[in-house]
Amino acid sequence: MKSIDFADAETYEPEDGWRRVSLAGSDQFSFEWFEKPAGHSSPMHDHENEQVCLCLGGELTVYTNDGDSTTLKQYDSVWLDAWESHRVANESEEMAIGLDVFAPGRSFDFWTESDG
Template sequence: MKSIDFAEAETYEPEDGWRRVSLAGSEKFTFEWFEKPPGHTSPMHDHENEQVCLCLEGELTVYNENGESTTLEQHDSVWLDAWEPHRVANESDEVAVGLDVFAPGRSFDFWTDREE
């Protein structure tokens, strides 16, 4: 068993106000809690990991490369296939909070070592 204390978990901020916290996980899957400020969007990106994004508070809108979108409200989720280009936006005036699950697991260096 491996317990993670949220207050002591590994945290990083890929962009101002966009905070991510690494929760318990493994090489097979990882969980990242995140806080997205009003008006923030991640860049369009893809990765080798399947992803489930769960909205915990506020609203999150997920876009794919074809311009299709879905807006998640509290407790809604979306599944993204490996290598599916997407971006996640908070288009509201309130902070949004979510939880990302990745399989296989990934490390923070996806965002911290990213080159545009």
């Protein structure tokens, strides 16, 4: 068993107010809690990992490179295939909170060692 105390978990803040926290996981899957400030969008990106994005609070809109989009409200989720280009935006005026699940698991190296 490996326990992660949220207050002591590895944290990454790619931009002011956009914070990601690495939760318990493994090489097979990983969990990243995140907060996204009002008006913020991640850049369009893709990765080798399948991804499930779960909205825990506020609203998140997920856009794909092929023009599809969906708006997630509390407890809604979306699945993204490996290498599917996407971005996640908070188009509201309130902070949004989410949870990303990746398979296979990944670290923050995705953001720190690549163009995203």
